[in-house]
Amino acid sequence: MASTHPIETLLRPAVEVYTALACAGCGVVCLAAPWMIALTPSVGYGLAAAFAGFGLYRLGQAWQVVRYRRGMKRLPRFALASSQIPVSQRYLWLGRGFRWQVQHTRRLHEAQQPEAHAFLMPSRAYRAARALEAPFERWHLTWLVDVLRADTVLNPVRPLPPVGGDPALHAVEPGETDIYLPLAERVAHTLVQGTTRVGKTRLAEVLVAQDIRRQVGGGEVVIVIDPKGDADLMKRMYVEAKRAGRLDAFRVFHLGYPEVSARYNAVGRFGRISEVATRLSGQLSGEGNSAAFREFAWRFVNIVARARHALGYRPTYQQILADVVAIDELMIEYAGYCLPRLDDTAWAQITAIENGLNEKKVPRNMQGRAYRVVAIEFYLQGNRAADPVLAGLRSAVRYDKTYFDKIVASLLPLLEKLTTGATAELLSPNYDDIDDDRDIFDWRQVIRQKGIVYVGLDALSDFEVAQAVGNSMFADLVSVAGDIYKRGVDDGLPGADPGTKPVINLHCDEFNELIGDEFIPLMNKGGGAGVQVTAYTQTLSDIEARLGNTAKARQVIGNFNNVIMLRVREEMTAQLLTRQLPEVMVSQRMLVSMAGDNSDVDTDTDFSSSGGDRVTTTPKPMLTAADIIKLPKGQAFALIEGGRLYKIRMPLPKAADAAELPADLTDMAERMRERYQTADHWWDDVAPPPVTVEPTAQASTPNSWAGDTIHDTAVSAELGEDDD
Template identity: 60%
Template sequence: MAQPVEVLLRPAVELYTVAVCTGGALLSLLAPWSLALNPLMGVGSALAFATFGALRLHEALVILRYRRNIRRLPRYLMTSRDVPVSQQRLFIGRGFLWEQRHTHRLMQTYRPEFRCYVEPTPAYRLARHLEQRLEFAPFPLSQLAKLAAWDVPLNPVRPLPPVGGMPRLHGIEPQEVDVSLPLGERVGHSLVLGTTRVGKTRLAELFITQDIRRRNRVGEHEVVIVFDPKGDADLLKRMYVEAQRAGRDGELYVFHLGWPDISARYNAVGRFGRISEVATRIAGQLSGEGNSAAFREFAWRFVNIIARALIELGQRPDYLLIQRHVINIDALFIEYAQHYFARTEPKAWEVIVQIEARLNDRTIPRNMIGREKRVIALEQYLSQVRNYDPVLDGLRSAVRYDRTYFDKIVASLLPLLEKLTSGKIAQLLAPDYADLADPRPIFDWMQIIRKRAVVYVGLDALSDAEVAAAVGNSMFSDLVSVAGHIYKFGVDDGLPAVKTSAKADAGAGAGADPKVPINVHADEFNELMGDEFIPMINKGGGAGIQVTAYTQTLSDIEARLGNRAKAGQVVGNFNNLFMLRVRETATAELLTQQLPRVEVYTTTVVSGATDSSDIHGSTDFTSNTQDRISMASVPMIEPSHVVGLPKGQCFALLQGGNLWKVRMPLPAPDPDEAIPADLQQLAGYMRQRYTEASQWWQNIGSPDLQEQVQAQPLPDDLLDDLTDGGAGRDEALP
């Protein structure tokens, strides 16, 4: 028994039947006598012809639409206002669940007999050729080229949209449905892979739009945190517009290292559950490979000593304070000793002053040369009285090091602190809490989560990748610490309205409060990758953290971590995979190797002839022609299919291995998308700065500073020079 073989790439022969049925229906109505029918029977016969013709017309339209979609997909536009926001699911786009029949249809498009239905028509190729030849032609002929490129449905040779790829990958299924992901699956984290300019940011905008506007059943919003290393102006604009539509413009925080004058402020080490977290966040960014491990451990211990002393003195740690005391530990030692002896031994300073007065070059120990005499006197006094204080003992152990040796072992720590405290960035990362005249808000992650706020973090990685990575890792580490606190005690721990006594048990605390969804979107997350990111995706789901990470290839992750095993550990924690067009075969195989092989039908035409051996017979030869149907095992999709995806389309592996083919909606203009002047100005400068890299010398800082420079008149001597013939230099002025 022959197996049915679906063939949709063929002429729409059903149209012949439609034409016959149309003619029969007309004859039955207008001239029933020609068919030997009376008028009443003619009406019935016309209805029968029309019904059968409609069925055949539907079948013909299926063939025609399939052939059209193989060459060109219909437009899919959507304004951000029309993006559906559900309390149960995350909208992705339109597509279909990829099955065996789609692999069979895709394999058919590569057969030579179906090339005429897949490749562009001769008229289309001629129109594109004329466009190239007539681009610089005189007036009448140039209009002919524009007419051929007129992008309207009435133009049979209009150009394809500039998305590249193979339309057949999505055109093999005309019946599309809305594709969505259950919100319960997002806590398993999502990974979006795709090369540059293929739609990753558009997909991020689609997800972020829904996260900002979504409300739960009691009317509460969700937390949205976006890390954008390179600084995408359109993404910032989208976040503001959606926050305004959702009534959350007062909950939007913009943190941008490139524009510190209008950025919110953030202290990465100002909030912690345990004091040791301060040292972990700072020393964790130092290299721990090979011989650097010992220096990293010493840096951790030294920063921890400083942090404990600052807390005892009632000061909030920040990068500036830590850098100051790393450079000069003597001042902190003296300050803490004054604080300690004021509580325990008020008369101790009299003895210390006497010891200091007797010090000279011969009585100073060799390892203390270069230290202040007050520090040496304190050390000698403490060695005599044998007081025990863990913080004071830690400071003593630091000052007992030889000054030159001490500077060498903290040499790896100082460059990191310099990166985080240089210029105006120090005002962002070490905010002055007592300065009430500064309008820039100060935030921390616990505050953001409790307020259900929206945060945009622009790290300006194109200007300084080292600082961007350091700040991003600090934020990730801080967020992991907050997630651990939420997992143990809940979001409302410490607030007056919450009875914390009922949450003494960690497990009870985790289950007492409902989880607050914390949507973390990390664009170009390979640039922010560090050891801090692994526990976030590995254990952050228990606190409600839902990470959506965007990057180009697997090699980016491996190169950042420097370890293939760690890269596999990171990728293994993402349950949902969105694969856009990639150029690396190994990245495409991350998807294709997880899919099963399927059986597809293949048809083979067998033809042969046999000569007759009877020379006296009436038959000279016999011929035989057969159509054989067989089955072959092939991969569901190949890596080459992933490489050939058009822009804005992806393969999505969702809900435990279901493969969906999805295309995202293209953004349609919306007239009411307006942002305030300062953010609009910032977005404009971000576009100029990041797209016109060749004019980097014209960037002189923030928009406010640039306006001041432009408004400031030139000196008279410079104006004279320009008048005398140096006008060429005016072009280089910003």
Template identity: 65%
Template sequence: MRQRHPMESMLRPAVELQTAWVCIGCAALCLWAPWSVALTPSIGLGMAAGFLVFAAHRGRQAWVVLRYRRNMRRLPRFAMRSQQIPVSNRYLWLGRGFRWEARHTQRLHEAQQPETQVYLQSRRGYRLARRMEIRLDRYRAARLLVRLLGVDSPLNPVRPLPPVGGNPAIHAVEWKEQDAWMPLGERVGHTLVEGTTRVGKTRMAEVMITQDIHRSSQDVVICFDPKGDADLLVRMYIEAVRAGRQNEFYVFHLGWPALSARYNAVGRFGRLSEVATRIANALPNEGNSAAFREFAWRFVNIVNRARHALGHRPSYEQILADVVNIDGLLVEYAEQRLEAALPGAWAHVAEFEGRLNDRNWPRNMLGRDKRVVALIQYLQSPDVSIKDPVLEGLLSAVRYDKTYFDKIVASLLPLLEKLTSGRINELLSPDYDDLEDTRPIFDWLQVIRKRGIVYVGLDALSDFEVAQAIGNSMFADLVSVAGHIYKFGVDDGLPAPVSGKVAINLHCDEFNELMGPEFIPLVNKGGGAGIQVTAYTQTVSDIEARIGSAAKAGQVIGNFNNLIMLRVREDKTAELLTNQLRQVNVQTRMLVSMASDNSNPDSDVDFTSSGGDRISTVAVPMLEPADIVNLPKGQAFVLMEGGQLWKIRMPLPLPDKGKDVPQSVSDIAVGMRKQFSAGERWWEAVAPPPMEIDPELRKAFDGFAIANPQPQDTHGLFQGVVQSTREQVAPDDPAEYPADG
């Protein structure tokens, strides 16, 4: 509506309706009784048309006011299926909203004034219906009435508000919504999504990941999910099937080894020292623990160098075995290298071994293998000289007293044992020679070259320490791969390199739980290799608590050029957005009334009075932290493209049609929900009920999977563990475990 007055006022009675009704009455009079206003029928027809045009104009102005007032209490529903989410090769769709400007701050300021609260409060009938629901819910005879009062339908005049909370006025200050797009070129600058629990971070991730999977450039999509959200896993797999990329879809889940792909977190490296760094970074680094961490790093590096020299690929299982039995590694390495360097050396070692007894056994070698002691004595002989850095490193390790050695690696052994216990050992230390195991083995460079889609469920609810160690190792591996790509490209070593830079979309949910020293170079320098990080967390304090330094937390946050702020509960986190916004001038109205008496007895004027409105401006922040705290679920502020502020809301998910939902994944998802509940999903209470899956379409999909078996096809893995999953997690009473978690 065009503004012609010094101050805009939208929360007021729709006085334009009165003019519209009067014009309609005049038009009717000109049509049916033109003689009553001294008009001929032909002129009356023209006058009626003019009145109707003016009535339509005033009616439209009234409708803007009425719609604005209605949206202040309840926003119109915004929902869509995943197939309806727009996909562009140049932009990322975030939702519907508007660019926030000074006039929106003015309207929000007006909505907070006491005189306008009558337009924001619920109507009397709505409040009465809610009180009746509370009072009558205990009576069985009145449950039908309670159910009718709670029906979410436009036909229900007292239908309840959607359970999203917050202040709908924050979004209602603009009635002209449009699609909000972020240029894909901005994503290389990385995106930080802040929001407290159950306000829509997972839904935001689903919207972004869906577009990344369907983009025609076939971007690489990697999602780190510490909790193991079954709905997010199902959404990624369904979209991969729809995009025809199911054969490039991998699932790595520590909580479900039977359906998980396998990954050696220390099997690929650019430098040998990276393996020791990835393991040592998972150890405590505070106080006296820092010294033991350096010892652990040194011993892991020693055994890794020896294994690499022997031609073996490092793994957690092998490193644990070598740390526990470093004597055996020394003997194995010496047997292979010593005879080649010094022919006849083992015969001399056998002589030294035969002369050893309790009386001449070195005290610092107590507990060591007899052959190790003989080998050390032989190498210390004056006439023996060999230059082998790996052998010297092993010798320096075994020269420690064994009891002392066990103490200084005491912090390392529990971690390695957790990473190699049970069926997790099959995932993290895969047997490359076992051809009967059809679970795929992947590494990041292979995934990037195949334009793969990877879901990483770290099961942090069951064992946070293991999840943290694997997450850190994966990030470190990605940093190493990014460095390789930056230097040599994606297709280095292939016979016909044709690929340019590949977009690697890395979605990290609860990334503060997985963040270590590796994450800072990943966001700082990974953009040159095509890595585009979208990190999801709750508060800034989570990052500071994980890193242990406010300066380093600021260093991490400073690498995120785009900020998506949902509802948060911490002012410090909200100020991360509000402190970056400028101040704007807001108009305020002051009622002025004055009266003065006249003391002159000769004057006919006893007193004078005056009244009026005074308009002034005051500088206020464009947004306050309280506005962020009061956001409804599913709504957010977005700061992108060098400071452009947008207010958006995400669509509620409508149920997908059954033709793309394989039954095996659905069964696994149900089992995962029972074991790994990620909490209430805020949109389930406002979304329509899910549709039933067509049995014929399900049968056709399963037939396709059987006819096209491939080792990397995760659908086949899901299908094989459905029955075992049911036996392990099926409750006695299915009603105890609702499907929505």
């Protein structure tokens, strides 16, 4: 639709049709009766061919105008089955669209002018049909309502799709193509923003499906952390894992369904024992007076973790809570392990001291402690033991018991959140229970196995616990990423190559509910370990409110090099995109009319007048915040590849209801759908009929889920209306 004219006017009557009709009439005359215009038959035939060619050319121009005007009201239908989603080993498919350039800003500006209003409004027949629906329903003429609302090309007044927004934002370029993001750009992290129910989770399904099916190097690690719990997203991951033959690597962790969930110990694996204390205390407030208590909490957790590690135990939240509450018992247990190795008579001396103790002999600062703990302290005062762990325990028990309880008071609520009810079984797994067949995983294991993990935190039921578990997982993942960066993913295995870096796709839905101080180093340094984050959130204010610090919020946002923005309601959020775009020059037509009197009485001219059009250019932003706010559902602007702006629309897949999941996962999915509906499925009413797609690969695995069959219906989305 290129034009050499100063102003490209497409919202106008298709006047080219008149030329095409005139050419058709002249061609018929030249073909049927050349003698009427004094032509020989041979010349008439040639001239008829010329008229036909020029008429077709003008008809093509008219069709471009008609198609453009039609798209301003109703975009072409865009629907895909899940098996049709393109999967590339070098690119990530985002949807269909075009690169936004100057001419698109000019066309959008034209569509916003008053004279274009007639081409954007529905027809009178359409408005009349919508007005009649309510009276027909009151008169119980529902069959007439069904006729008026029938979604078929034979119905000239069928309703527009329930996507809202302004179709002109995408209709400014009829020639859309597939839009891809190079995989090399994903390590720079991607931020997806959009208000509720405009397509964030559906876009996540499209991206996650590609990550699961990508087979470079045996597959990529895919981790999805979903605070609320989206049944369709979980089912989509299962479907894609089975289709890709990777079902043995698929795990589900869900706090709301511990009976079928895999188990996970956030503090069970570490590079340095001090990481255990860091993961726990990092979730405590560090503002104001709380900073001192946070440091005390770190110190005591570190003392407890070191002691348990020396005794040969794997740290768990339950064990840490028990030791912090009853540190006397840990002191006695560790002394019984350590002192006999240093002195064969140590325990006999301690027993003798204990038998001679009474209330009067106990120092004031150790009153309330067990007599055996006091006896151990008396023994160590006369017999120095060069054991740093024992020295740490001594310093803890020498605090006044009441004072000790106060300084760890901020730690106890956090530990109780993580060790209450069925949550304790998931986060503090019993490794010795051979009757519990639920899988136990950790992030290094998942990364080595190229795993696929869905994490549901059940935030709607218990936000505090969900937040604590999410932060623990992030802290654990940061630790693993740091170790991979230094030593490689196969450190400790024969023939390990420190230079081997996996691809870890981390998708964080509602990530403003998960983000904490642990997330910042993951963004800054995780790329070196192969971590590429795709975060989904609603507004910038959500991030700032969660972190409680504007500077930290900007620090987090500054680490996202790719921004995909769906419809948002907050102007500041929209400006995150629009402020990074330049101003462009937009041509405008100005009507000029002038008249003037003639003061010379000796001439016959009394006045003069002139009129015409003047073309001027004015600077305008390439996009405004109002344009982002008016986006239809399922459409987005993407600022990727170093500032290139693309306008995209994506297919929003729905989970296949005919997909056969294992009985435990089916029950979980149904309960998740009852408790939390992540989208209103606005595309169901206008999506094409489903088709059956057989899986392309079957997993051969001893996993109990792998033997189930699956018939995946079409994954489809209605982002427009008519087929072209």
